Amino acid sequence: MTTDNAEQGPRKPRPGRSRVARVTGMTVALTFLVLGLTGCTNDTFTRLGFPNPITEQGKTVLTLWQGSWIAAFAVCALIWGLVLWAVIFHRKRGDRLPPQARYNMPIEIMYTAVPFVLIAVLFYFTAKDENYIDKLPKNPAVTVNVLGFQWSWQFNYPQYHVTNIGNMYGEGPLPVLEIPTGETVQFNLTSEDVIHAFWVPEFLFKRDVIPGHPNHFAITATQTGTFIGHCSELCGLYHSRMLFTLKVVTPQQFQAYMAAQQAAQSSSGSTQ
Numbered sequence: 001m002t003t004d005n006a007e008q009g010p011r012k013p014r015p016g017r018s019r020v021a022r023v024t025g026m027t028v029a030l031t032f033l034v035l036g037l038t039g040c041t042n043d044t045f046t047r048l049g050f051p052n053p054i055t056e057q058g059k060t061v062l063t064l065w066q067g068s069w070i071a072a073f074a075v076c077a078l079i080w081g082l083v084l085w086a087v088i089f090h091r092k093r094g095d096r097l098p099p100q101a102r103y104n105m106p107i108e109i110m111y112t113a114v115p116f117v118l119i120a121v122l123f124y125f126t127a128k129d130e131n132y133i134d135k136l137p138k139n140p141a142v143t144v145n146v147l148g149f150q151w152s153w154q155f156n157y158p159q160y161h162v163t164n165i166g167n168m169y170g171e172g173p174l175p176v177l178e179i180p181t182g183e184t185v186q187f188n189l190t191s192e193d194v195i196h197a198f199w200v201p202e203f204l205f206k207r208d209v210i211p212g213h214p215n216h217f218a219i220t221a222t223q224t225g226t227f228i229g230h231c232s233e234l235c236g237l238y239h240s241r242m243l244f245t246l247k248v249v250t251p252q253q254f255q256a257y258m259a260a261q262q263a264a265q266s267s268s269g270s271t272q
Contacts, residue, residue, distance in 0.1 A: 054202040054227070054248060055219040057133045061204040064129045071118060133205065136218050141183035142254075148189070148196035148209040148231065151238035153177075162261040169238055177229065178247040180254035181221045189215040197233035200246055206232055221248045 048069050053059050090098075147154040152166030155177045166175030179185045189198055191209045199206035207215050209231075231242035249257065 050204060051201045053204050054223050054225065055204075055221050057219050058202065058204040059222070060129050060132055064125060065204075067125060068122065071122065075118070134217065136186060136216055137184045140186035140218060142179060142185045143188065144177065144179070144185060145188045146177075146190070146198060146209070148191045148198065148235075148242075150193050150236050151231075151242045153229075153242070153244045155244075157258065160258045160262060162258055162265065164261070166244065169241065171241075174228075174243050174245045176245045176247060178249060178254060178257050179221055180251040181224055181248055183251060184218055184220050186216065186218040189217075194235050195233050196231045196235050196242070198229070199232040200227055200229045202227050208233065224248050224250065 046066070047062060048066060050062055050065055053062050143158055145156040145158060147156070149168065152168055153175050154163065154165040155175060156163045164175050164177070166172075187198070187207070189207055189209045191211045193211065195211070196209040197206050198209055203219065207217050209215060225248055227246040227248070229244040229246050231239060233239075235242065
């Protein structure tokens, strides 16, 4: 005598359970994939791909970037939580149609209002940080007039009557931009030909250099070091060579550098 189970053959897995297993497996696999692709230190991971900021303004940009990602992760976790909750606890258990509801006013108000609240909060912090970054000091400690041209840079320190200019084809040593730590430095950006963009990745923001429309920004460096600056706007044939060297030094080293540049340029002028 055979049983009903024997006649029906092996029991097939329930569709609901297999679906939950697939979703759970995909979530776990995606989590490990993201963690594996980072392949970086904890410090880099907390910066979410951003370089280490070397200015006070850069730290503000990094904080805004991290806050935006925290909000995005929170929304993602909420959505995935609701999806998994619906899959697990409201999966199909039979052929009977579940109870139908035409609307749920509290939930509809919530998912309409919450996005507006998120946008308003992000807009507030973005506007506040932009105003801080764009604020210019009344009396900057150092002023640098930056001239972009095809395809290099000129850095002029009007307070010290010192000018450092690069080769127009990006050949030879890169032009040097030296600034001190702990002091406000204002940059006045102009272009003599086409649109360029003044960019030091460690500043965490950039500024366009537009002919006929001077641009300005100010920073306060927080650490010493040597960095590479770029033109991040495609500006012609030798755009890739439009680089410069940024040296952030102590105020004492900066004053010594200015004195050495003044002596060198004075000697060069008297020789001519």
